Amino acid sequence: MEASATEDCCVKVAVHIRPLINDERLQGCADCVTVVSGKPQVQIGTHSFTFDHVYGSTGSPPSAMFEECVAPLVDGLFQGYNATVLAYGQTGSGKTYTMGTSFKDGSQTGLIPQVMNALFSKIEALKHQTEFQLHVSFIEILKEEVRDLLDHTAVNKSETTNGHVGKVTTSNGVITLAGSTEVSVRTLKEMACYLEQGSLNRATGSTNMNNQSSRSHAIFTITLEQMRKFNPAFPGDSNLNDSMSEEYLCAKLHLVDLAGSERAKRTGSDGLRFKESCISPADINAEETLNTLKYANRARNIQNKPVVNRDPLSNEMLKMRQQLEFLQAELCARVGGASSDEIQVLKERIAWLEATNEDLCRELHEYRSRRAVTEQCETDVHVADTCSVRSEGLKRGLQIIDSSDYQMGENMMGDSGEIDEEAAKEWEHTLLQNSMDKELNELNKRLEQKESEMKLFGGSDAVALKQHFGKKIVELEDEKRTVQQERDRLLAEVENLAANNDGQTQKFQDIHTQKLKALEAQIQDLKKKQENQVQLLKQKQKSDEAAKRLQEEIQFIKAQKRQNFRHWKASREKELLQLRKEGRRNEYERHKLQALNQRQKLVLQRKTEEAAMATKRLKELLEARKSASRDNSVVINGNGVNGQSNDKSLQRWLDHELEVMVNVHEVRYEYEKQSQVRAALAEELAVLKQVDEFAAKGLSPPRRKNGFARVSSMSPNARMARISSLENMLSISSNSLVAMASQLSEAEERDRAFSNRGRWNQLRSMGDAKSLLQYMFNSLADARCQMWEKEIEIKEMKEQLKELVGLLRQSESRRKEVEKELKLSEQAVAIALATSASGNSHNSLKHFADDMSAPLSPMSVPAQKQLKYTAGIANGSVRESAAFMDKTRKMVPMGQLSMKKLAVVGQAGKLWRWKRSHHQWLLQFKWKWQKPWKLSEWIRHSDETIMRARPRPQALPDVIEEHRSNYSFVNR
Numbered sequence: 001m002e003a004s005a006t007e008d009c010c011v012k013v014a015v016h017i018r019p020l021i022n023d024e025r026l027q028g029c030a031d032c033v034t035v036v037s038g039k040p041q042v043q044i045g046t047h048s049f050t051f052d053h054v055y056g057s058t059g060s061p062p063s064a065m066f067e068e069c070v071a072p073l074v075d076g077l078f079q080g081y082n083a084t085v086l087a088y089g090q091t092g093s094g095k096t097y098t099m100g101t102s103f104k105d106g107s108q109t110g111l112i113p114q115v116m117n118a119l120f121s122k123i124e125a126l127k128h129q130t131e132f133q134l135h136v137s138f139i140e141i142l143k144e145e146v147r148d149l150l151d152h153t154a155v156n157k158s159e160t161t162n163g164h165v166g167k168v169t170t171s172n173g174v175i176t177l178a179g180s181t182e183v184s185v186r187t188l189k190e191m192a193c194y195l196e197q198g199s200l201n202r203a204t205g206s207t208n209m210n211n212q213s214s215r216s217h218a219i220f221t222i223t224l225e226q227m228r229k230f231n232p233a234f235p236g237d238s239n240l241n242d243s244m245s246e247e248y249l250c251a252k253l254h255l256v257d258l259a260g261s262e263r264a265k266r267t268g269s270d271g272l273r274f275k276e277s278c279i280s281p282a283d284i285n286a287e288e289t290l291n292t293l294k295y296a297n298r299a300r301n302i303q304n305k306p307v308v309n310r311d312p313l314s315n316e317m318l319k320m321r322q323q324l325e326f327l328q329a330e331l332c333a334r335v336g337g338a339s340s341d342e343i344q345v346l347k348e349r350i351a352w353l354e355a356t357n358e359d360l361c362r363e364l365h366e367y368r369s370r371r372a373v374t375e376q377c378e379t380d381v382h383v384a385d386t387c388s389v390r391s392e393g394l395k396r397g398l399q400i401i402d403s404s405d406y407q408m409g410e411n412m413m414g415d416s417g418e419i420d421e422e423a424a425k426e427w428e429h430t431l432l433q434n435s436m437d438k439e440l441n442e443l444n445k446r447l448e449q450k451e452s453e454m455k456l457f458g459g460s461d462a463v464a465l466k467q468h469f470g471k472k473i474v475e476l477e478d479e480k481r482t483v484q485q486e487r488d489r490l491l492a493e494v495e496n497l498a499a500n501n502d503g504q505t506q507k508f509q510d511i512h513t514q515k516l517k518a519l520e521a522q523i524q525d526l527k528k529k530q531e532n533q534v535q536l537l538k539q540k541q542k543s544d545e546a547a548k549r550l551q552e553e554i555q556f557i558k559a560q561k562r563q564n565f566r567h568w569k570a571s572r573e574k575e576l577l578q579l580r581k582e583g584r585r586n587e588y589e590r591h592k593l594q595a596l597n598q599r600q601k602l603v604l605q606r607k608t609e610e611a612a613m614a615t616k617r618l619k620e621l622l623e624a625r626k627s628a629s630r631d632n633s634v635v636i637n638g639n640g641v642n643g644q645s646n647d648k649s650l651q652r653w654l655d656h657e658l659e660v661m662v663n664v665h666e667v668r669y670e671y672e673k674q675s676q677v678r679a680a681l682a683e684e685l686a687v688l689k690q691v692d693e694f695a696a697k698g699l700s701p702p703r704r705k706n707g708f709a710r711v712s713s714m715s716p717n718a719r720m721a722r723i724s725s726l727e728n729m730l731s732i733s734s735n736s737l738v739a740m741a742s743q744l745s746e747a748e749e750r751d752r753a754f755s756n757r758g759r760w761n762q763l764r765s766m767g768d769a770k771s772l773l774q775y776m777f778n779s780l781a782d783a784r785c786q787m788w789e790k791e792i793e794i795k796e797m798k799e800q801l802k803e804l805v806g807l808l809r810q811s812e813s814r815r816k817e818v819e820k821e822l823k824l825s826e827q828a829v830a831i832a833l834a835t836s837a838s839g840n841s842h843n844s845l846k847h848f849a850d851d852m853s854a855p856l857s858p859m860s861v862p863a864q865k866q867l868k869y870t871a872g873i874a875n876g877s878v879r880e881s882a883a884f885m886d887k888t889r890k891m892v893p894m895g896q897l898s899m900k901k902l903a904v905v906g907q908a909g910k911l912w913r914w915k916r917s918h919h920q921w922l923l924q925f926k927w928k929w930q931k932p933w934k935l936s937e938w939i940r941h942s943d944e945t946i947m948r949a950r951p952r953p954q955a956l957p958d959v960i961e962e963h964r965s966n967y968s969f970v971n972r
């Protein structure tokens with residue numbers, strides 16, 4: 001921005017929405033701020049605000065903040081413009097984080113470190129033509145005190161005057177800080193060191209002074225002085241020569257980390273150029289976030305007039321230089337410039353240059369298109385190569401897959417290699433699968449074989465086979481014997497024939513010999529067959545044994561299988577039982593949880609409705625106030641109304657104001673309550689989620705305090721149901737909180753505006769003031785009297801409560817005593833029965849029965865009567881009180897009483913009436929004030945007590961009666 005271009009400009013405002021931090025997440029906070037997509041617009045509840053920039057959440061990324069918002073200010077610094085960057089927002093909204101005021105270990109996240117980087121880069125680029133001097137100061141403002149953070153002595157001495165800076169205001173309104181350290185810096189490292197040192201001093205002070213950081217403003221100021229050298233004849237020429245002139249500029253960049261907005265309210269921010277508004281998106285901070293956004297939105301209307309901070313002398317010189325330039329230009333124009341020859345030469349030169357330029361452009365174009373073509377070709381070739389390689393690879397892969405003796409090619413490269421590798425893997429897989437299939441088939445075959453063998457050898461066929469082989473052997477034996485006989489016969493014949501020894505005989509002999517040989521062969525054959533049969537028989541025996549063994553094994557396996565099945569069945573049944581048990585427990589838990597969810601939801605809904613009512617009422621009151629203030633101003637400005645009606649309108653106005661205040665108080669109270677409820681819900685949700693995480697990892701969750709013990713034992717389904725219910729409730733709570741925050745912020749806003757204008761502007765005369773004061777006095781007196789009455793009532797109620805508690809305790813102890821006695825008497829009955837059963841005399845039983853008819857204790861508690869009363873809240877132990885029972889028993893008809901006695905009875909009657917009214921009151925009190933769940937607990941407890949107590953006094957007389965009338969039964 002040049003000095004000549006100086007114009008008014010508005011303060012620019014950017015909103016930085018930080019993410020929810022852990023603490024907020026733990027509190028179950030929800031995001032209540034939304035960014036309108038593509039626009040620098042923020043929405044919270046029903047409110048909508050537009051800024052110059054929005055970062056974070058779903059706005060622009062925070063990393064762009066420096067370039068878009070602060071870098072132009074750094075550029076402006078080099079042109080002599082002052083600038084200020086302010087971080088405004090509630091405590092914990094991220095101001096320090098955004099500014100980087102707590103700069104540590106070279107962290108680059110904040111704006112200040114980025115400013116320093118940009119500053120030094122620019123200095124480096126300009127140092128050949130400009131001389132720079134940099135100074136920094138770092139101060140902290142807490143209330144009215146200014147503390148120098150670069151003063152070593154200031155550390156740990158915040159109570160002393162050391163390090164404290166005096167404020168001096170000069171005549172032209174510029175504020176200078178006397179005594180603040182302004183250190184000269186030469187390098188980035190030095191500057192970073194000072195920032196770090198100052199941050200450290202601030203942090204130290206903060207610990208000493210109870211989190212001062214959120215209550216104090218921190219200002220880091222960078223002062224840039226520059227001595228620019230330039231040639232006045234050619235302002236654009238940066239070459240240094242003897243005729244150089246100098247220009248001095250000095251500008252400051254203030255980087256301010258303001259105090260938490262809710263603590264230190266508005267500060268004067270004259271001359272600010274840029275403003276970062278940090279906000280927390282958490283619903284719990286909704287009210288303050290709204291206030292911040294409203295304030296920031298208003299800040300956009302502040303107008304600034306930037307001025308270059310120039311040395312007056314160099315300013316004057318610059319003006320003169322500009323004038324000189326202007327005059328020179330004018331002179332040139334007037335004189336008419338150069339000769340026509342020169343112009344001609346120049347024109348020719350221009351034409352030549354233009355032609356050359358055209359040629360060059362054409363060449364460049366050709367070259368570019370050639371290059372494009374070459375590149376395209378190269379690309380095509382490359383693509384073609386790749387394709388061919390791929391297709392080759394594919395082919396090869398397919399060939400390899402087709403061939404049965406597939407081997408993976410190790411030298412395959414590139415894409416084809418990948419394809420082949422994939423194919424190889426696939427093939428390998430197929431092979432493996434085939435071999436496994438084969439193996440399986442083999443096994444199946446063997447199994448089948450075995451089974452057929454089993455069939456062959458086992459079963460009833462085996463006996464038949466054995467018989468068959470036996471028969472076969474016998475047949476063979478017979479055949480053998482026949483053949484042997486035939487042979488013997490033939491041998492004998494041969495011998496006979498040998499003895500005869502003639503030609504014919506020789507012939508017969510030969511025939512016989514041949515026959516014999518054939519028979520011998522037959523015998524041999526038969527022998528072999530016999531041996532084979534024997535072998536077969538042996539084999540058969542072996543197979544039989546094997547079959548037997550197999551059979552035994554099968555039996556064993558079957559038995560084992562049966563046993564396993566029994567075990568499995570038993571374990572399944574056990575599991576089922578367990579599951580059923582768990583199911584029942586889960587069901588019970590589910591019901592319990594459902595009831596709890598329902599109850600809590602109802603309570604929350606009721607609270608939310610109450611809050612909504614209060615909020616609505618507040619809204620109406622605020623609207624009414626707005627229109628009323630308009631009416632009032634009309635009335636007052638009109639001056640046409642008599643004093644009485646003016647008084648009335650002032651009184652109405654006062655009542656209204658007070659009502660608004662009370663309503664704001666009510667909404668704030670509801671807000672606090674709602675926050676507490678929300679915190680409790682969030683805590684439970686966090687625990688449940690933690691338990692869920694542990695469960696997902698198969699770990700047992702850590703032990704919790706009493707309230708959360710049941711969370712750990714919840715079933716996953718119950719947990720899920722509870723989580724969803726809690727989330728639902730949290731969302732309701734969050735909406736309610738945001739709605740309340742919105743109205744509270746509105747009320748505060750209007751109240752501020754109202755207070756600024758002056759609350760008492762409505763009062764125009766002393767008469768008005770006096771009358772209103774009188775009205776106020778009366779109202780106050782009324783209120784105090786009412787308060788006094790209420791206090792007395794409370795006191796009385798407290799006393800009654802105390803008394804009732806005493807009575808309750810008394811009757812409780814009495815009940816216990818009675819129960820004890822009852823137990824004793826039961827034992828006595830049991831003993832008596834046992835004694836009578838063992839043949840004791842009628843007398844002893846009679847004696848016992850007499851004993852039983854007599855009072856059980858000196859107090860003669862009418863046990864049946866006492867225990868017969870109907871169950872209910874009012875019939876709590878108070879009614880059982882011994883005193884009350886005594887009084888009841890002592891009542892006698894009025895006619896039988898003397899006057900003296902009547903007086904006593906009258907006293908007793910009074911007491912009795914008081915007791916009765918007291919019990920009625922107690923009944924009402926309990927119904928009214930007891931929490932519903934306590935009440936139901938009480939009912940259950942009292943019912944149980946009665947149920948336990950009731951049968952005994954009834955059973956006891958029955959038993960005695962039975963003993964009295966059926967004595968023979970006892971003897972039997």
Ligand SMILES: Nc1ncnc2c1ncn2[C@@H]1O[C@H](COP(=O)(O)OP(=O)(O)OP(=O)(O)O)[C@@H](O)[C@H]1O
Nearest residue numbers: 018019021090091092093094095096097213214260
């Ligand atoms: N943009 C962010 N991203 C992540 N965490 C952040 C961001 N902004 C702030 N935080 C975290 O929020 C917490 C509060 O931030 P910070 O101290 O900057 O707030 P503050 O407004 O300066 O508070 P105070 O007014 O008390 O000084 C810190 O733990 C910080 O790390």
